[in-house]
Ligand SMILES: [Zn+2]
């Protein structure tokens with residue numbers, strides 16, 4: 481079978497490997513759709529594990545099950561989480577599932593014709609797709625779950641003012657989810673085309689990030705933002721975010737700057753204004769359940785975020801589209817095309 485092996489963003493090769501045979505407690509799935517994630521193109525984050533087969537936003541069909549697997553059968557349509565927390569350790573019990581100390585197995589990358597699902601993920605990481613959810617829609621389960629988690633940790637509530645800095649894929653999902661919660665949403669980006677899209681997807685106000693954002697926000701709005709989501713790694717956005725948050729508000733690092741960059745926090749100012757700084761990393765089972773429900777009930781529409789579908793052999797082109805980012809939002813790889 482064919483898999484795509486990522487060495488770095490310039491070197492992605494299609495390689496031939498034997499099709500795995502599932503053991504008694506494993507199953508084999510055929511990948512129908514797998515989304516390229518913003519995190520797949522972040523080299524400092526991925527290089528330590530390279531070469532690797534990426535792809536964790538996967539909709540697949542079960543094609544072979546081990547003889548002890550009773551919960552799934554051939555033909556089932558599924559989403560599989562890339563890893564599952566143990567639900568029993570200190571961190572899981574306190575709700576910090578993404579930092580679980582006992583992650584047993586990881587799902588092999590989805591940019592492949594087939595994926596062998598390990599036992600732990602057959603047990604707790606596999607979700608049957610609702611009948612009305614397409615495979616392409618299922619590629620949004622994981623990214624939306626991460627957004628659900630970040631908004632949960634920030635405590636986003638109805639009628640708040642939410643600012644989303646960076647209107648790429650994840651920024652736009654934040655816009656949509658905050659609108660679904662009846663918030664007033666302000667979106668920023670340096671790319672005018674993306675701002676236009678953010679407006680179409682529900683942002684009440686869009687601001688050009690090349691200009692002075694805090695000044696523009698103050699002019700447009702009586703209050704600053706209750707919650708600011710940083711969905712870009714740009715340092716200029718971090719500096720602007722500090723000045724956009726209202727008293728008692730929160731700044732959420734959904735994306736972070738390159739590890740070489742030093743972030744300086746105006747802590748004295750934040751101290752007297754009760755400003756919170758929140759980080760949100762990845763997602764957890766309750767967020768995945770919530771994301772499936774949001775897509776299934778069409779509370780969050782995702783089809784309008786898909787800008788490209790490519791066969792596996794064109795994956796390098798797909799990565800280029802996401803890296804350049806001008807016109808593309810979600811690019812989906814379809815290994816069966
Ligand atoms: Zn992702």
Ligand SMILES: [Zn+2]
Nearest residue numbers: 566569572580
């Ligand atoms: Zn745990």
